[in-house]
Amino acid sequence: GAVAFVILATSAYPIAAIFSDNDSVVETAALYLRIAPLGYGFYGVVILTAAALNVLRRPFRAAGLSVGHMFLLYVPLAFVGSRLFGIRGVFGGIASSFVIAGIAAHLVSRPVITRIVQQPTSADST
Numbered sequence: 339g340a341v342a343f344v345i346l347a348t349s350a351y352p353i354a355a356i357f358s359d360n361d362s363v364v365e366t367a368a369l370y371l372r373i374a375p376l377g378y379g380f381y382g383v384v385i386l387t388a389a390a391l392n393v394l395r396r397p398f399r400a401a402g403l404s405v406g407h408m409f410l411l412y413v414p415l416a417f418v419g420s421r422l423f424g425i426r427g428v429f430g431g432i433a434s435s436f437v438i439a440g441i442a443a444h445l446v447s448r449p450v451i452t453r454i455v456q457q458p459t460s461a462d463s464t
Contacts, residue, residue, distance in 0.1 A: 340379065342375055342378050342379075343375040343376055343378065343379075346371045346372070346375045347371065347372045347375065350367075350368040350369075350370075350371035350372045351364065351368045353367075353368075353371060354366075354367035354368040354371060366425060369425065369426065369429060370429050373426065373429035373430055373432075373433055374429050374432050374433050374436075375433075376433040376436075376437075377432070377433040377434065377435070377436025377437045377440070378436065379440070380436045380437045380438075380439065380440025380441065381436040381439065381440060382440070383440035383441075383443050383444055384403060384404070384407060384436070384439045384440055384443045387400075387403060387443035387444065387446070387447045388400040388401075388403050388404055388443070390447060390451065391403070391447060391450065394450065394451070394454055396450060399446065399447075399450065403439070403442070403443050403446065406439075406442075407435060407439040407442075411434075411435035411438055411439055412431075412432065412435040412439075414431075415431035415432070415434050415435045415438075416428045416431035416432055416435070417431070418431060419431030419432075419434075
């Protein structure tokens with residue numbers, strides 16, 4: 339997450355310029371690339387947690403993380419951010435949603451994983 343943030347933040351404008359010649363579009367895309375990646379590492383936790391919960395046969399918890407992130411965090415925080423700070427607020431809301439969701443994913447999955455790891459397996463009885 340930190341490495342991706344540094345790379346994207348330092349090269350945001352050249353990367354954005356690849357996709358458009360319009361200065362306004364490039365500026366907005368570069369702004370996104372300087373703000374949103376602050377939460378990418380945390381969002382990785384959400385993705386990995388959802389995958390782990392699916393493997394552990396907890397698909398509803400995995401779906402709950404994804405749906406909850408989108409509708410309880412991502413959209414509302416981007417909306418509030420837009421009202422308070424404009425486009426910077428939208429991108430800040432997105433980054434904030436990634437951080438909060440990553441922390442929540444860790445807290446939600448920890449007891450499930452701990453319970454499963456502590457269960458005896460058939461190999462333990464031999």
